[in-house]
Amino acid sequence: MSQFNPNSMTDRLKAATEARAAALARFRDRPPADDPVVVARKAERAQIAREREIRVAAREQARIEAEAQRAAEAEAERERFAAEEARAAEEKIAQAAAARLEQKAQRDARYAARKAKARR
Template structure:
């Protein structure tokens, strides 16, 4: 291991600072065409991303609306079916009651005829 004295360490630190400053100064400024081009490319990518997001949102909303309308149509159809079944049950109950009444009346008439 090589031992450095204070002067060598200070000069090495100064050289490192100068190298970092030179590297920073070499960076292009904000008015550089390459920087403007990269900024424009980033803006274009961002705009395209936002357009895709808006399109996906539109598709999602349309799908949700379609599903809601299908659910509503299914609910209406089911309600109509329930109404038909209730009407059929009511008609069946009325027919059964009429048959029971007719049978009861026939029994009553038969009993009257026997006396």
């Protein structure tokens, strides 16, 4: 069963015509492009856009500077670590040399003791 539709074809055409006429009236009622209010609103929007671009550029610059700072800190950390490793390696070499000298001194003392014992 179909429902009863009280709108006839002429009613629908009339409503569509009135809607088009209302849209056209709204379009005609707009202020012209050279109206001071429109010009001021456009200038305000342009100013807001420029300020937004400046803020975006400032944030980008801050991000770049922070990234450069992090890179410099990482490089300094790597250099400090390399210097620490070099110092540790030099210390290890010095300890090995001192141990060799101590061993040589002990060996020489044993040799001298053997010689002294043999001469008696």
